[in-house]
Amino acid sequence: MIEVKNVCKEFSDVKVLYDISAEFLPGKTNLTIGQSGSGKTVLLKCIAGLHSVTSGDILYDGRSFCAMNEKQRKEIRKEMGMVFQGGALFDSNTVEENVMFPLEMFTRMTFEERRERANECLKRVNIINANKKYPSEISGGMQKRVAIARAIALNPKYLYCDEPNSGLDPVTSIVIDNLIKDITVEYNITTIVNTHDMNSVMEIGDKIIFIYKGRKKWEGTSAEIFSSGVKELDDFVFASERMKKIREMSK
Amino acid sequence: MLKLFYHTGRYFLLLKRVFSRPERWRVFFRQSLREIENIGISSITIVLIISMFMGAVCAIQMAYNLQNPIIPRYLIGLGTRETLLLEFSSTIVALILAGKVGSNIASELGTMRVTEQIDALEMMGVNSACYLVLPKIAAFVFFIPVLTIFSMAIGLLGGYIASFGTVGLTPHDYVVGITSFFRPFYVTYALIKSVVFAFIIATVASYHGYYTSGGALEVGKASTHAVVYSSIVVLMFNLILTKLLL
Numbered sequence: 459m460i461e462v463k464n465v466c467k468e469f470s471d472v473k474v475l476y477d478i479s480a481e482f483l484p485g486k487t488n489l490t491i492g493q494s495g496s497g498k499t500v501l502l503k504c505i506a507g508l509h510s511v512t513s514g515d516i517l518y519d520g521r522s523f524c525a526m527n528e529k530q531r532k533e534i535r536k537e538m539g540m541v542f543q544g545g546a547l548f549d550s551n552t553v554e555e556n557v558m559f560p561l562e563m564f565t566r567m568t569f570e571e572r573r574e575r576a577n578e579c580l581k582r583v584n585i586i587n588a589n590k591k592y593p594s595e596i597s598g599g600m601q602k603r604v605a606i607a608r609a610i611a612l613n614p615k616y617l618y619c620d621e622p623n624s625g626l627d628p629v630t631s632i633v634i635d636n637l638i639k640d641i642t643v644e645y646n647i648t649t650i651v652n653t654h655d656m657n658s659v660m661e662i663g664d665k666i667i668f669i670y671k672g673r674k675k676w677e678g679t680s681a682e683i684f685s686s687g688v689k690e691l692d693d694f695v696f697a698s699e700r701m702k703k704i705r706e707m708s709k
Numbered sequence: 710m711l712k713l714f715y716h717t718g719r720y721f722l723l724l725k726r727v728f729s730r731p732e733r734w735r736v737f738f739r740q741s742l743r744e745i746e747n748i749g750i751s752s753i754t755i756v757l758i759i760s761m762f763m764g765a766v767c768a769i770q771m772a773y774n775l776q777n778p779i780i781p782r783y784l785i786g787l788g789t790r791e792t793l794l795l796e797f798s799s800t801i802v803a804l805i806l807a808g809k810v811g812s813n814i815a816s817e818l819g820t821m822r823v824t825e826q827i828d829a830l831e832m833m834g835v836n837s838a839c840y841l842v843l844p845k846i847a848a849f850v851f852f853i854p855v856l857t858i859f860s861m862a863i864g865l866l867g868g869y870i871a872s873f874g875t876v877g878l879t880p881h882d883y884v885v886g887i888t889s890f891f892r893p894f895y896v897t898y899a900l901i902k903s904v905v906f907a908f909i910i911a912t913v914a915s916y917h918g919y920y921t922s923g924g925a926l927e928v929g930k931a932s933t934h935a936v937v938y939s940s941i942v943v944l945m946f947n948l949i950l951t952k953l954l955l
Contacts, residue, residue, distance in 0.1 A: 508828055535834030546829040549820075550743075560833050563732050 459484055460505060460616060460648050465514035467500055474500045476673045477514070484615075484648045487639050487662045491653060492669035493694060498652040499543075499620055501669065505650065506540055506618050507531055518616065536564055539609030541619040545601035547593040547608070553580070554589035557608045564612060579607040583637055599630035603637065610641060617642065619651040623658060631655060635662045656695060659683065668694070720916050726838035727846070727915075740844035741851075748810050748845065749852030753859065755809060756802055760793075760860040763801070764867025767792050772878040785878050786886020789868045791895070798860040799899040800947050803906035806856070807939045811914035814845055815935035818918025819928035827919070842915040846908060853907035854900050861899070898954050905950060906943045913939040 460482040467475040474497045482488040482505075490498045503509040505516055507523060516523040518534060526534065547556050557576035561567055567575065580589065583603040588596055596604070602622055609617055619638055623631040639662040642649040653659065659666060660680050668676040670690045678686065683695060684705070696702045731737035771785040771792075818841060821827050830837040865887055872883040914935035921931040 503828075506832055508831060532834040535832065538832065540829065540832045542825040542829060544824055546825040548826055548829075549824075562736060563833065563835055 459519060460650070461517040462501075462505060463515045463517065465501070465504060465516065466512045467497075467504055467509060468512045474672050475504070475511075478669070478672075478674045479514075480667050480674060480677065482648050482650050483665060485643060485646045486649070486664035487642050488648070488650045489653055489659060489663040489666045490650060490669060491659055491666055491694070493654065496669045497672040498654075498669055502618055502620055502650060502652050506538060507535065536612060537615040539612065539614035539617045541602065541605045541609050541617070541622050543621045543624055545593065545598075545605040547601055547604055549593055552590050552592055553585065553596065553604050556593070556604060557611050560608065560612050575611060576607070579611050580604070582610070582641070583607045584633075598625050599627075599634065602626065602630075602634050606634075606637060606641070610645065613645065614647060617647045617649040619649070621652050621654070623653060623655045628657065631657060632661065638662060654694075656701070659695075670694075716916075719920065720912070723838055723842075723916055723919060724912060726836060727842045727912075729836060729839050731839055731843065732835060736840075737844060737847075740840070741847045744844045744848030745852050748813070748849050749856065752806060752809060752856060755805065756856050756860050757863050759805060760798065760802070760864040761867040761870075763797055764789065764793060764864030765871035766867075767797070767864070768868030768871045768878065768883065769875050772872075772875050776877045782878060782882040783886040783889060786868065786872075786883040787889055788886070789883075790865060790887040790891075793861055793864040793868075794895040794899055798857050798864060799902040799906065800943070802856060802860050803853075803903060803910065803943050804940055806853075806907075807910045807914075807943060808936050810849060811910050811935045811939045812932040814911060814914040815918035815921075816928055816932045818842075818915060819921035819931040822919065822921045823924055823928060838919065842912075842919065845915060846911040849907040849911045850904055853903045857899055857903040861896070901954065902947065902950050905946055909942050909946060910939045913942055 462478055462480045462482075465475055465478045466473070478501060490501060492498050500509060504511050507516075511524060515525075518537075521534070523531065523534065547553075548559065551559065554573065554576050557579050558572045561572040561575055565572070577589070580586070583606050585600060585603055585607065588600060588604075593601055593604070606619075606622075617638075622634050622638065626634065635658050638649060638651060641647065651658065651662070660683075663680040663683075666676075666678055666680060666683060667674060668686075668688070668691045676686050676688045676691045683691070686692065696705050768785065768789045771788045775782075775785055775788070818827075821841070827837045827841070830840060868887070869880060869883055872878045872880045917931045917935040917938070921927050
């Protein structure tokens with residue numbers, strides 16, 4: 459479980475996150491939703507340790523990340539996997555090398571073992587016959603799946619996905635969503651997904667946290683989201699005329 | 710002024726992270742070999758072409774300026790050799806490589822930064838500065854003496870070719886000139902300078918690339934800054950090293 463306790467984040471004079479507290483549960487797909495610029499990515503990067511928090515704490519199964527020294531942080535990072543918005547695959551490496559990379563850096567596996575594990579992960583995300591291709595030679599959806607394969611290569615306890623559906627068509631988005639959901643349950647990972655895609659929210663959101671202008675405004679499940687009574691969340695969820703009509707019809 | 714201190718401080722902090730123990734020596738050596746190919750071997754052609762022409766031009770200009778009955782003609786070859794050894798093959802080649810290699814390093818690291826590849830490395834617990842920058846420094850510092858030696862040899866050859874058909878200079882005089890009064894220390898001096906320049910170019914360019922923020926526009930700016938600042942620092946150190954070594 460990941461606990462975020464009263465986290466605030468400032469960049470120079472700009473305050474981005476205000477006193478955010480939340481719990482992210484293992485084996486569940488925890489979603490952070492909000493408009494662009496609301497602070498979702500900053501929160502995720504604070505949780506992942508890519509940004510330091512200005513105040514507050516982040517606990518990994520009771521272990522305070524903020525109190526850890528560099529060596530301890532390095533160790534705990536091996537338990538984390540992250541899928542970045544653009545995939546962040548290494549351009550100069552092939553698909554297979556990308557997935558083998560964390561194994562090479564942090565395990566004593568032989569080359570054959572690493573390749574076997576990489577192929578296992580790639581097969582899990584349905585990437586077949588693309589091992590020797592470079593990231594620029596595969597589609598956006600495939601890049602995201604390779605990024606997921608790389609993220610799960612070391613059997614992480616915590617998985618972060620920053621807008622995994624951005625730039626993808628609806629069908630591929632659903633494939634990615636389901637993959638994240640399945641992997642979360644299969645490996646009992648604590649998964650945090652940043653998204654503003656309402657399809658994802660409805661399909662895979664076990665627990666949802668709504669961030670508005672750097673503040674946590676609402677927390678609940680996908681079933682509760684339509685009856686939250688929070689104006690900002692309603693404005694976000696029912697932003698389009700079509701969604702407003704659906705709401706009227708459901709009433 | 711404050712900005713200068715800020716960047717200098719951050720540059721040395723980056724160097725501190727760069728010069729730490731690599732995660733895996735095997736990976737470090739493999740990356741270094743890859744960088745030798747990217748940075749070093751790919752620069753051979755441009756260094757050879759430029760050296761050939763510069764050697765030729767240098768010899769022709771020497772011949773033009775030293776056309777005097779009381780000046781021995783072999784001095785044209787000697788002057789060409791000293792110019793190439795002392796200044797051209799180390800400093801000018803370094804400035805050319807600041808453009809080619811510096812912009813390459815800055816744009817590569819800058820692109821990795823803006824596409825979150827560096828974040829991905831950090832996320833995995835890899836010291837991204839050491840993993841990405843150290844092999845570049847090692848490769849460039851290791852390979853630049855080779856480029857410098859090539860430049861000297863081809864520059865002298867260029868001068869020799871130019872000596873055919875140049876008024877006031879014969880190939881024989883040129884050969885006598887370049888083989889007279891040779892001081893091996895000049896080669897050492899050039900190699901010391903080139904190694905220092907390679908370190909400056911690799912680290913300054915890496916600094917600008919590594920700390921890029923924004924998008925494609927900023928990557929372009931980082932690349933330009935890398936070339937401009939590394940060239941300035943190279944010229945500053947050229948003066949310092951010349952004062953110290955000669």
